[in-house]
Amino acid sequence: AQSVSQHNHHVILSEAASLELGCNYSYGGTVNLFWYVQYPGQHLQLLLKYFSGDPLVKGIKGFEAEFIKSKFSFNLRKPSVQWSDTAEYFCAVLRVTGGGNKLTFGTGTQLKVEL
Amino acid sequence: EAGVTQFPSHSVIEKGQTVTLRCDPISGHDNLYWYRRVMGKEIKFLLHFVKESKQDESGMPNNRFLAERTGGTYSTLKVQPAELEDSGVYFCASSQDSGRGRTGELFFGEGSRLTVL
Numbered sequence: 001a002q003s004v005s006q007h008n009h010h011v012i013l014s015e016a017a018s019l020e021l022g023c024n025y026s027y028g029g030t031v032n033l034f035w036y037v038q039y040p041g042q043h044l045q046l047l048l049k050y051f052s053g054d055p056l057v058k059g060i061k062g063f064e065a066e067f068i069k070s071k072f073s074f075n076l077r078k079p080s081v082q083w084s085d086t087a088e089y090f091c092a093v094l095r096v097t098g099g100g101n102k103l104t105f106g107t108g109t110q111l112k113v114e115l
Numbered sequence: 116e117a118g119v120t121q122f123p124s125h126s127v128i129e130k131g132q133t134v135t136l137r138c139d140p141i142s143g144h145d146n147l148y149w150y151r152r153v154m155g156k157e158i159k160f161l162l163h164f165v166k167e168s169k170q171d172e173s174g175m176p177n178n179r180f181l182a183e184r185t186g187g188t189y190s191t192l193k194v195q196p197a198e199l200e201d202s203g204v205y206f207c208a209s210s211q212d213s214g215r216g217r218t219g220e221l222f223f224g225e226g227s228r229l230t231v232l
Contacts (some may be wrong), residue, residue, distance in 0.1 A: 042225065043118070043119070043223045043224055043225040043226070044206065044208075044223035045223070046220055046221075050216045083212075090158065092158075094124070100147070102160040102163055102171060103150075103160065103175070103221065104160070105150075105155060105158040105159070106157055107155075107157040108149075108157070108163070
């Protein structure tokens with residue numbers, strides 16, 4: 001069964017620190033990759049996505065993620081976090097072939113940014 | 116444009132009772148999904164509607180769960196009878212069809228938190 005692993009469950013950073021959240025998946029075929037974010041009291045929203053092409057994708061609010069096919073990874077990065085980035089972040093994978101149209105999510109990473 | 120709306124936002128029921136969750140997708144979105152997150156665990160797929168048809172219900176935990184989408188608009192998810200392990204947050208999402216049978220971006224509702232005592 002396909003799985004998505006997020007290595008860090010809780011991350012605490014100071015403002016202006018750099019962020020990298022790990023995401024690995026187990027499926028070997030073609031995939032589409034996503035990062036979603038849920039701010040406190042709000043709904044899940046898309047941060048960025050990778051379908052094909054340039055493996056370095058840029059999303060909203062200064063986030064980016066790099067797809068490394070050989071490592072089955074899609075890590076999320078931000079050079080300098082802000083207090084407003086405090087939220088829960090979810091990596092998700094869509095199998096392009098044989099997976100239907102359902103996303104498989106990781107367990108989420110709770111990020112807290114301190115002033 | 117209104118987003119995906121879910122009702123109720125929080126429901127507290129006793130074991131053995133019935134609860135019905137409702138999801139109104141974004142107008143014009145044929146695809147509607149239900150997901151569930153049990154405390155501290157991953158968000159898990161439950162099922163997928165395309166219009167009024169169940170495209171994939173492989174994630175439904177058991178026959179105590181019944182999802183419907185009559186008329187291809189809003190959807191309901193009924194849990195009957197509810198058990199303690201059904202507690203969690205139930206998310207609904209909708210999307211347009213991006214072509215070639217693949218879904219476009221999923222837009223999520225805020226979720227319905229279910230607590231079974």
